[in-house]
Amino acid sequence: MSTNENLSGAQIRAIMDKQRAAFLAVDPYTAEQRIELIDRAIGLLVDHADEIVEAVSADFGHRSKDFTRVSEVLSPLMTLKQTKAQLAEWMKPEQRHSERGEAWLQYQPLGVIGILSPWNFPVNLAFGGLAGALAAGNRVMLKPSEFTPRTSELMARMIRSVFSEEEVAVITGGPEVGQAFCAQPFDHLLFTGATSIGKHVMRAAAENLVPVTLELGGKSPTIISRSADFKTAVTKIITGKMHNAGQICVAPDYVFVPEEKVEEFIATAKAVLGGYFPSLKDNPDFTSVINARHFERLQGYLSEAREAGVELIELNPAGEDFSNQEHHKIAPTLLRNPGDELKVMQDEIFGPLLPIKPYKDLTEVVAYINARPRPLALYYFGSDAAEEAFVLNRTLSGGVTLNDVIKHVGVESLPFGGVGPSGMGSYHGKDGFRTFSHAKAVFRPADGPDLMRPPYVEPVRQIVGSLITR
Structure with a gap:
């Protein structure tokens, strides 16, 4: 065969x-x-x-x-x-x-x-x-x-x-x-x-x-509202981002964090990841980047951001050196407020890198999302019903999960696709x-007069006239 x-x-x-x-x-x-x-x-x-x-x-x-x-x-x-x-x-x-x-x-x-x-x-x-x-x-x-x-x-x-x-x-x-x-x-x-x-x-x-x-795919944004259970939100975001080392079309691509909560986000993310992965390099649960080409692409994002002065925060609990390894593993990395001109904010990341975007007001978040190509997924964490409705009504994405990430994809009764x-x-x-x-x-037509067929006799005209009403 x-x-x-x-x-x-x-x-x-x-x-x-x-x-x-x-x-x-x-x-x-x-x-x-x-x-x-x-x-x-x-x-x-x-x-x-x-x-x-x-x-x-x-x-x-x-x-x-x-x-x-x-x-x-x-x-x-x-x-x-x-x-x-x-x-x-x-x-x-x-x-x-x-x-x-x-x-x-x-x-x-x-x-x-x-x-x-x-x-x-x-x-x-x-x-x-x-x-x-x-x-x-x-x-x-x-x-x-x-x-x-x-x-x-x-x-x-x-x-x-x-x-x-x-x-x-x-x-x-x-x-x-x-x-x-x-x-x-x-x-x-x-x-x-x-x-x-x-x-x-x-x-x-x-x-x-x-x-x-x-x-x-695309760059799926994640929003943490001030009304969210913050620790739970960070836990679910980091958990979802680490699935398949971020190599998921609906992975959280970047996260909006209230400006006063950025340090807390970083600290919580470190704690969450350390709980899942005390070590990374030889951990059987931590997935490698698929190949050298994608590994180099992700390293290029980090290099460009570093040269631009962006603060990179490695989530590397054991402080391991990844320079000599059998595979293509990359330590999960947070990027604090990278500029929009950088590739990490233009390309779909598809890897264990997570930019943090601080914000003052949710209207600026929605405006930022709407100024960019429509994403495959969007995630909102919060308990404010009016704010949630604002995000759902004013943004357009393929799908949404509320107070979690990625989960809507697994609901077979929902259509899955982009926009x-x-x-x-x-x-x-x-x-x-x-x-x-x-x-x-x-x-299968029912029996009755055919209003489209000549001759257009007076009874037909009367029927047509009776139907042309407001």
Whole structure:
């Protein structure tokens, strides 16, 4: 069986054509058939859980195995199980009001779905997209990241073991393969990754008028109100930021702190992190940056900030030296009020660096956020209902978690997606099912006069006249 490694555009197209032919040759999958496909995916995660943990850890150089078991096995497993449980209800026709007959939406599979999944959660985000696409009754082609080659090859082997190539195909390879993948005339394309790459994906998809769902990330702001339980807020922010060493698209990217609370924030952050990680360099729970390229990118942010005179506060409880290490670990670092011209305040950080922005009044915070590209997520900590409403009503972001961070992403009943530069479209749960379906409008007219058909006799004119009212 082909490994689908470094395929040409023509070879990728041949697989897509095979999937589309298989899709068109049979009736749309029933709920039972879709559930059977989802059950196969569930079995893969359960049966290969240990292999997944080892492969992801190896790709990262080092990644917390317990975190990986939760994020790459348990999380997508729960997504698939919830999808399976609710699928039959999602598939039911949706009645729409009409006074002139019977109207409804009939959800139909689109055909062949392309999924480009990222490296930071390589299994989670691949299987999360797969859940929605299979629930909608589609065939799927998956292109995982070349930055996690062991995990990508494992997923390819896993999927080949239970799915035919006409059902689900995994295409592995580097950027050239990714470009060829994006150029295919899919019926829908889901991409998760950097905004800069998302532009190329959308441009390639446009050549074939392929609709896209783009989950692109961005700089997600966090606000600590003066009404917040301060210690709890700092604890949750630092906890969320340290998940996957900050390599999460919805990680807190920078935090607004009342100006009189900045020193307390720093002290609390040190205490919180020290409680989780008494040491860092050889700690099995502290994850490495994915590769040398991203390690150097993050070090560049720190160097530029240091040269600009920004105070850098390392959260390094054991005072360890990271200059000679086996992996690419970086000590978590707070940056006190870095200038907006610095890259750390312009680029999505995607690492264990956290800028602190002191503020006097919340209106200046909202104005700052609104003057910048719309983020994928926003976090507000506080107990002031009016202030909370002000933040929710006056800012626009993909999603929000109140008095915590990241948690909204795990609620399958909520759509997940960005707005503006942080993405377009959404998936997860029922919204994923709908993204990968066509909502076909169907109308059955009732008996009665046709007001659009000549001859326009006087009784018809009277009916039309009686309807033209305020």
